[in-house]
Amino acid sequence: MRRVTLVTGANKGIGLEIARGLADLGDTVLLGARSAERGQEAVLQLAGEGLDVHFLQIDITDSTSVSAAVKSITNEFGHLDCLINNAAIKLEFHPSPPSSGSMAVVRETYETNVFGTMGITLALLPLLRLAGSGRIVNLTSGMGSLTLASDPDSVYSTVPLLAYSTSKSAINAFTVQLANDLRSTGIKVNAADPGFTRTDMTKGLGSEDPKVSALVAIHLATLPDDGPTGGLFDANGRAPW
Numbered sequence: 272m273r274r275v276t277l278v279t280g281a282n283k284g285i286g287l288e289i290a291r292g293l294a295d296l297g298d299t300v301l302l303g304a305r306s307a308e309r310g311q312e313a314v315l316q317l318a319g320e321g322l323d324v325h326f327l328q329i330d331i332t333d334s335t336s337v338s339a340a341v342k343s344i345t346n347e348f349g350h351l352d353c354l355i356n357n358a359a360i361k362l363e364f365h366p367s368p369p370s371s372g373s374m375a376v377v378r379e380t381y382e383t384n385v386f387g388t389m390g391i392t393l394a395l396l397p398l399l400r401l402a403g404s405g406r407i408v409n410l411t412s413g414m415g416s417l418t419l420a421s422d423p424d425s426v427y428s429t430v431p432l433l434a435y436s437t438s439k440s441a442i443n444a445f446t447v448q449l450a451n452d453l454r455s456t457g458i459k460v461n462a463a464d465p466g467f468t469r470t471d472m473t474k475g476l477g478s479e480d481p482k483v484s485a486l487v488a489i490h491l492a493t494l495p496d497d498g499p500t501g502g503l504f505d506a507n508g509r510a511p512w
């Protein structure tokens with residue numbers, strides 16, 4: 272039987288490539304997007320490639336939208352095998368000293384990257400518990416790594432983005448908390464750092480192609496039952512928190 276996988280923010284960028292990659296491996300993919308127009312367009316593209324992909328409207332900051340999505344998955348599939356928390360925003364573009372950061376930007380960023388991600392995950396947990404081997408993958412960033420950011424020799428110590436970086440540190444902490452909580456259930460929770468990738472989020476800058484960056488999350492989404500949980504991984508394997 273096909274696994275049922277939800278990818279949030281999958282209408283473009285890395286999320287679209289994760290959706291394509293997992294559907295290509297045989298999953299039924301629910302392509303989450305906050306815009307029906309952008310979501311349907313992406314679904315048409317992937318369905319045209321013969322992939323089993325369905326549009327699911329989800330704005331992760333909107334509890335009504337999240338509840339409707341949970342209801343829809345419950346009615347149509349009765350469970351969820353895999354959740355990819357990909358949707359996120361980065362409102363800061365240029366590094367600036369955290370001491371002059373904007374709390375409005377921090378709040379807006381956390382609404383999506385932290386509260387939105389945590390909210391949809393908790394709302395979908397009952398459906399993930401019903402799957403034999405649930406998998407949760409949280410997209411993070413090297414910018415959220417406290418180990419790298421506190422290393423003066425690391426490039427990450429030179430790119431302070433108060434809102435975005437700390438939101439990803441929070442997602443790293445959430446990953447560990449949830450993985451510990453779910454360790455006995457068979458649900459694996461890991462964080463994926465896709466690397467610096469050419470998408471709208473980076474205004475097309477970056478060393479990686481989204482198709483290649485998607486591979487870390489695809490690997491974690493398809494871990495075998497004896498695979499790791501509570502870890503952070505990038506293209507080179509395990510990465511520092």
Ligand SMILES: NC(=O)c1ccc[n+]([C@@H]2O[C@H](COP(=O)([O-])OP(=O)(O)OC[C@H]3O[C@@H](n4cnc5c(N)ncnc54)[C@H](OP(=O)(O)O)[C@@H]3O)[C@@H](O)[C@H]2O)c1
Pocket residue numbers: 279280281282283284285286304305306309329330331332356357358359360383387410411412413464465466467468469470471472473477
């Ligand atoms: N690109 C990089 O270099 C890089 C590096 C490290 C980590 N990451 C992480 O990788 C993930 C994907 O990034 P990306 O570069 O592919 O970004 P992107 O091209 O900007 O795509 C972000 C996706 O998230 C969606 N989204 C934003 N807010 C949402 C909300 N409230 N509800 C539902 N969907 C929402 C966007 O929808 P709309 O189209 O409607 O805006 C879009 O589909 C993110 O978690 C990002 O932090 C990226």
